[in-house]
Amino acid sequence: MARLTKAQRIEICARVAHEAMRAYKIGLGEDVLPVWDKLSDDLRAATIAGVAYRLKNPNAPLSAQHDQWMAERMATGWRKGKVKDAKLKTHPSLIPYEKLQETERRKDALIAQVVGAICGKL
Numbered sequence: 001m002a003r004l005t006k007a008q009r010i011e012i013c014a015r016v017a018h019e020a021m022r023a024y025k026i027g028l029g030e031d032v033l034p035v036w037d038k039l040s041d042d043l044r045a046a047t048i049a050g051v052a053y054r055l056k057n058p059n060a061p062l063s064a065q066h067d068q069w070m071a072e073r074m075a076t077g078w079r080k081g082k083v084k085d086a087k088l089k090t091h092p093s094l095i096p097y098e099k100l101q102e103t104e105r106r107k108d109a110l111i112a113q114v115v116g117a118i119c120g121k122l
Contacts, residue, residue, distance in 0.1 A: 013119035014044070014051045020114045021047075021107065028103055031084075040086070046072055054115040062108040063097035069108075070094055 004012070015036045022033045033039070039047075046069070053068040054060070073094060081090020093104050 009119070010048060010052055010055065013055075013115060014048045016118050017051055017111050017114045018047050020110055024107065024110055042076060042086075046076075050111055051115055051119065054112055055119065058116060062105065062112060065108040065112060066097040066100070066105075 018033065018036050018039065022035070026032055033043075036044070049072050050065065050069055054065060057064065073091065076089075078089040078091055078094060080092065080094040081088065082092060084091045084093075093100060097105065097108075
């Protein structure tokens with residue numbers, strides 16, 4: 001069996017992180033994310049970027065993880081809006097980490113924990 005490339009291992013980790021996020025959102029009663037294979041290329045790339053960031057910066061504060069997510073989103077045309085709307089590219093969480101609701105802050109913590117526990121040092 002051929003060894004996986006680093007990019008393939010990061011994508012597998014991103015799939016796991018995405019499924020953890022799906023479960024978390026279901027638990028909160030929020031809109032359910034699609035499964036990885038039905039996820040838009042945009043959201044798949046954002047998840048991979050977030051996982052790659054956490055792997056490169058395992059000790060970064062959670063606020064830095066959020067800053068990375070915001071920078072990635074804004075670089076792809078997203079802006080702050082009252083509701084999340086993929087067509088309009090608006091998202092209410094495009095605000096400083098300190099202003100996020102606790103449930104939103106926990107999403108950054110979830111990604112950090114999944115990457116640390118499941119993905120280790122790729």
